[in-house]
Amino acid sequence: MKSFLIIGLGRFGTHLCKDLSKLDNEIMVVDENEAVMEDVLSFVTSAKIGDCTNEKVLATLGVGNFDVCFVCIGSNFQSSLEITSLLKEMGARYVVSKANRDIHAKFLLRNGADEVIYPDRDIAEKIAVRFSADQVFDYFELGGGFSIYEIPPLPEWIGKSIKDLNFRACYHANIIGIKTDGVMSLLPDANYIFKDTDHLMVLGHRNDIDKILKKL
Known part of the structure; x- marks a missing residue:
């Protein structure tokens, strides 16, 4: 269990709060608007109404006690910048701030x-990749040009094993999981025989995965 401070309860902050709660974390939320608190009160350890650009407000939160402080203010960049700076000055261990633009x-x-996180941009990129190729079921960007793709096996892979295909050497990628009938098995054995109903979790550089996608 970890402890999190979430400042700003817009759409992203609210979803983040609920998802962190599902993982049994302790959460404190802060926002100027009392009305937005109603949707999250059952998910949080504590909630406070206040303007976090005010040092006195931040000082009452004990920011150094949280594992991570999230600044989820997207509509007012000046406020986001001020709060981010104040959090570090007051001893916050790790500050994650939401951004809408590179600058x-x-x-x-x-x-x-x-x-810094870009929720809208990251979701847009994921959707663009997924829907640009008919056979991509899901997609996860890892950074550095590497990604995980959930794809079906190529027709020529059916009935053959990972070992038979010498997969890593031939495709410069790794199969890190196989989903069959909705059940995921991680790190499959090299002797696993591909079936046409399988969903493969393939990890590799985007340039190498693109070569596979063109064959689907």
């Missing part, structure tokens, strides 16, 4: 953010 991310990182 915002640069300023946030220079002013104390340990990490």
